[in-house]
Amino acid sequence: MKVTEKDVAYVADLANLELSGEERVDMVRDLNSILDYIERLNELDTSNVEPMAQVSDRYGVDESKQGSERFAYAYREDVVEGLRKSLSQEAALENAPDADGTFFRVPKVIER
Amino acid sequence: MQLNKLNIDAARSAVQERQTTAFALAEAHYARIQQEDGEIGAFLTLCKERALEQADRIDRMAAEGKPLPPLGGVPVGIKDVMSTSGVRTTAGSKILGKYIPPYDCTAVARMEAAGAVVLGKTNCDEFAMGSSNENSAFYPVHNPRDLNRVPGGSSGGSAAAVATDMAVVALGSDTGGSIRQPASFCGVVGLMPTYGRVSRYGLIAFASSLDHIGPLTKTVKDAAIVLRTIAGRDPMDSTSADLPVPDYVAELEKRVRGLKLGVAKEYFGEGLDDEVRHAVESAIDKLKGLGCEVVPVSLPHTPYAIPTYYLIATAEASSNLARYDGVRYSYRAAGVKSLSEMYRRSRDEGFGAEAKRRIMLGTYALSAGYYDAYYLKAQKVRTLLTRDFEDAFRRVDAIVTPTSPTAAFRLGEKSNDPLAMYLADIYTVTADLAGIPGISIPCGATKEKLPIGLQILGKHFDEATVLRLAHAYEKAA
Numbered sequence: 214m215k216v217t218e219k220d221v222a223y224v225a226d227l228a229n230l231e232l233s234g235e236e237r238v239d240m241v242r243d244l245n246s247i248l249d250y251i252e253r254l255n256e257l258d259t260s261n262v263e264p265m266a267q268v269s270d271r272y273g274v275d276e277s278k279q280g281s282e283r284f285a286y287a288y289r290e291d292v293v294e295g296l297r298k299s300l301s302q303e304a305a306l307e308n309a310p311d312a313d314g315t316f317f318r319v320p321k322v323i324e325r
Numbered sequence: 326m327q328l329n330k331l332n333i334d335a336a337r338s339a340v341q342e343r344q345t346t347a348f349a350l351a352e353a354h355y356a357r358i359q360q361e362d363g364e365i366g367a368f369l370t371l372c373k374e375r376a377l378e379q380a381d382r383i384d385r386m387a388a389e390g391k392p393l394p395p396l397g398g399v400p401v402g403i404k405d406v407m408s409t410s411g412v413r414t415t416a417g418s419k420i421l422g423k424y425i426p427p428y429d430c431t432a433v434a435r436m437e438a439a440g441a442v443v444l445g446k447t448n449c450d451e452f453a454m455g456s457s458n459e460n461s462a463f464y465p466v467h468n469p470r471d472l473n474r475v476p477g478g479s480s481g482g483s484a485a486a487v488a489t490d491m492a493v494v495a496l497g498s499d500t501g502g503s504i505r506q507p508a509s510f511c512g513v514v515g516l517m518p519t520y521g522r523v524s525r526y527g528l529i530a531f532a533s534s535l536d537h538i539g540p541l542t543k544t545v546k547d548a549a550i551v552l553r554t555i556a557g558r559d560p561m562d563s564t565s566a567d568l569p570v571p572d573y574v575a576e577l578e579k580r581v582r583g584l585k586l587g588v589a590k591e592y593f594g595e596g597l598d599d600e601v602r603h604a605v606e607s608a609i610d611k612l613k614g615l616g617c618e619v620v621p622v623s624l625p626h627t628p629y630a631i632p633t634y635y636l637i638a639t640a641e642a643s644s645n646l647a648r649y650d651g652v653r654y655s656y657r658a659a660g661v662k663s664l665s666e667m668y669r670r671s672r673d674e675g676f677g678a679e680a681k682r683r684i685m686l687g688t689y690a691l692s693a694g695y696y697d698a699y700y701l702k703a704q705k706v707r708t709l710l711t712r713d714f715e716d717a718f719r720r721v722d723a724i725v726t727p728t729s730p731t732a733a734f735r736l737g738e739k740s741n742d743p744l745a746m747y748l749a750d751i752y753t754v755t756a757d758l759a760g761i762p763g764i765s766i767p768c769g770a771t772k773e774k775l776p777i778g779l780q781i782l783g784k785h786f787d788e789a790t791v792l793r794l795a796h797a798y799e800k801a802a
Contacts (some may be wrong), residue, residue, distance in 0.1 A: 221685070226689040229650075230681060231669040243682055243743050244689065250744055251632040255679040256701050257709065265711060266703035267534050268760030269564055286567035289560060294459060296560050297428070304427045308654035317652050322664045 216244045328353035329490035333399050333547045336493055337440070340387050340398035347380035347387070347398030351442050354400040358444070358491045366466045366475075367486040367566050369405050370414045371445035372650035376400070379442045393551055397440030402486040405446040407433050407538070408527040412443075416529045417451040417479075419462040420649045420656045420675030430527025431562065432496060432538045432555045439554045448482030451677045452646065453503055453531045455479050456749040459740050460679045465602055467736070468510060470775055474733040477507030483541045484511035494542045494551055496526060500535045502729075502753025505765035508541050509728035509778025512767045514795070515541045516548040518632055519786045520760030521566035523552075524559030532641035533564075534632075535757045545766060545796040549573035552788060568786060576789040581797040582616030584790070587721035591627035592752055598731045604769035604777040605727045608798060612725065615709040615797055622717040622724065626709045627755060631747055633710065634754040636690050636703035642680075643687030648674060680742060718784045723794055726752050726766040728778030752780060762788045766795045768802065 221240045225232045228254070232240065269284070278285065289295060311318040328350055339345045355373065362368055383398040403409060406416045408426035415421045429437075430691060439445060450460035458466040458481030466481040468474040469489045477484045480497030484507035487495050497504040499517040508515025523538045530536060540551035556570045588609060593602060613619055651657035651671030658670035667728045676684070690699035717724060730751060739746040756763040761782055768779035779798070783791035 216689070224685055224689045224692060227692060228684050229491070229647070229665075229668045229672055230676075231673045232681070233673075236629065236678075236681070239678075240682065240685055242679035244686060246744050247416075247635065247686060247747075251636060251699070254632050254636075254706055255631055257626075257629060257706060259702060259705035259709070262705040262708050264701055265708040267564070267705060269566070284563075286558070301425055303654075307427065308424055310651060310657035319652055320661055320664050320667055 215248045216241055329357050331493060332544050332559060333396060333493060333550050336399045337393055337397045339393065341393045344351070345385060347383040347442060348377065350398055351376050351380045351400050351444065354444055354461070354491060361489050361491060364467060364472060365469055365485050365489060366464045367447055367482040367489070367491060368402065368445045369415060369417070369448050369463055369482070370413045372373070372409070372443060374688055375412060376442045376444050379437060380657060381409070383440055383442070384537050388667060394438070394440035395554060396436060399441050399493050400444050401436060401441045402445060402447045402483055402492035403433055403443055404449050404480050404483050404495065404497045406449060406498050406529045407496060408529065409433055409446065410444065412446065414446065414529070415463070416453070417449045417461040417463065418541055418676065418680065420672070421654075421691075422462070422656060423692050424654050426527070429766050430528060431559045433526040433527065435555045436496065436551070447480070447486050450479035450481070451680050452529065452642070453479040453498055454501055454642070454679050454683055455748050456502065457736070457739065458482065458507070459736065460677055462677050462770055465736060468733045470512065470772070471733065474735050474775070475510065477510035477733065479503040479507075479516075480541060481507045484508050484513055484515065487511070487513045487543060494540055494547050499537045499539055499757065500531050501638060501757050502750040504539050504541060505728050505753050505763055505778065505780060508765040509590060510733040510776065512770070512776030513543060514545055514764065514766050515539070515543055515790070516552060516764045516788070517756065518552060518556065518788055519762045520673050522553040522762070522786065522788065523555050524565040526559055526561035528644040532638040533645065534641060535638055537757070545764070545792055545799050546574065546577060547788060548764065549577055566786070571789050573789055573792055577796045581612070581794055581795055584794065585620050585721040585722065586612060586617045587622035587717050587724040589619055589622050589624045589627070589717070589726065591624050592726035596730050596748070596751070597727060600771045601727050601729070601731060601777050605725070608768040608779045608802075609725055611801055612794065612798055615801055617794070619700070620721050622721055624713040624717060624755070626706065626713050629706050630710055630755045630758060631632045631751055633703045633706045634750070634758060635686065635701050635747055637707060639683040639756030640690050640700050641687070643684045643691065646676075646680065646684055648677050704790060707758050714755075714759045714761055720784055722790055724782040726780045726782065728752060728780040732771045732775035732777055756782050761785055762791050764795050765792050766799060768798070
C-alpha cells in the first residue's frame, strides 16, 4: 500500500479539504487502487525523453522561431483596458456569498 | 414540417424562406424538452427569455429579407461548463450552484453571432469529470435509448439533448473523451477539434492542457458548420492557434478515394466488446469499399495512456479547482468561524466525491517527493504517446478505431469503482494527450439496440480530412 491514512490527511491539508472519517477511508482505498494501476508507467525508460507540458509546445506555433518567440502571436500590449473592459465593482461582487458593496467579506483572519 | 427533425441548413432555410419562424422552432424545442426531459435530465437550466429575444432578432432579419447567418434560428444546447452572461453556469457542481457569469464564453458568443438560439445549459459530470454523467451534483442523465443506462460523459446532457431532438446541435467539451464517448453512447456525431483550434475563453477549466470545446450534432455536415463558426484565433485565449480556418463544409465533398487509413491493433485488444469490434470492422470495410487504403499502424504506448492521463489531468485539476474558496463566486459553508475553516468546509460541502478524489490524486502527484515520480514521468510518457501518432501519421492520413470499448453501460454499474470508470476512456484519452482532432460517428448498434461509435483521428489541424471521411461514411452507411 502506497498511501496511508496519514498521507491522505496531509494531502487533504495541502488541498484545503477536510474530508470526513469515512471519506478518508474511501480515499485511502481509491488512491491506492489508482496508484497501483499508474505504477505501470515505470515499465518505460524515459531517461532521455523530454517532458511535454503543452500541446502548443509542439504545434500551432511558428516553427522557424526558437523558445518563447515561437508564441509571438500570443503577445499583447500591457494596457489597463486591454482586450475587454474590467468588470465593474458591482459585477465583480455580484456572485460573492458575502460582500459589503466595496469588499468581499470573510471571517476574521487575525486574532487580537 | 417536423420542426424537431431539422438539421442546421434545413432549419435556417425554413426560417429564411418564412416556412416557419425562429420563434416557432424555439417553442417546438422547448415543448419537446417539456415532454421528454423529465425522464432524460439533459438540461440543468433553460434560458427562454434570451432564446426568444434572439429568435425575434432572426425573425426580423428574415422578414426584412436579409440573408440569415449560417446558424440563423437554429436551437442549440450549451454544456454547463461554458459561461453564459446572466445565465446560471454550474459546471454540474454544487460549489457553483448559484453562479451567474458576468461574461460569455467565446464559443457561445460566436454561436450566437452566427444566429444560434441558445435554449439552455446541458447537464454534465461535475467539472466535466466523469464518463457516465453520474457525477452531476444535480441529477444523472439517462440514455435515451435505454433509460437504465448512462448517456456517457461528461457531455452526456449535450449528447442526449441532440439524440432526442431537444436541440439541433449542442456544444460539449472534451478533456479525455467527453464529447466523443457520449456521442458514441447516444448515437450522435461528436467532434473534438485540435487543441488550440477553438478558444476556451469562458470555459470553466478542468485540465488546461487537455480541455477542448466542440460540437455534438445529428450529422457530420452540422459538425463542420459549427466548427467553422467557433474555430479560429481569439486574443482572449493565448492557447488558441493563429492559423487560418478552412471552409470545412466545402471540404466535405472532396473525394476519399486513395486516402490511407491506419488501423492500430492496440485499439482492438483485450476488453473490446465483440459486437463493437464487429461494427467497427465492418465500418472499416465500408471505408475500404469507398476506395480508402487500410494500413496497419502501431501505437505502442497506448496501454500507458490512462495512467498518464489521470496524472496530468488530476494535477492540472487540483490547481484549477483551488480557486473555489467560498470568497468570490463559489458556495460558502454556513456558520464558519475562521478563514481556514471556511475554505475547508466550503470545499468539503461544495465538491462531490469524484472532484475530491481528483483534487487529492493531483495534489499528491504534485507534492514534494512525488513530482518527479508521477507528474514529470507522465509528461514524459505524454511525449512518447504523441510521437506514436507522429510516426503513424507519416504513413497514413487518418486512424480509425472504436470510440469506446463497449456500448452504454448501466447506471450504477461502475460508479463505485473509479478505475473501471476511467478505463471507459481508453480509446479516447490518447487524442487529448497528443492534441489531435477526433470524431465519433454512429456505426450501427448492438443486439440490444444500443448505439456503437466509430472514431476517426486525424493530424493536427486537419479536421477537414477527419470530417470528410466521416461524411463519406455517413453517406454510404
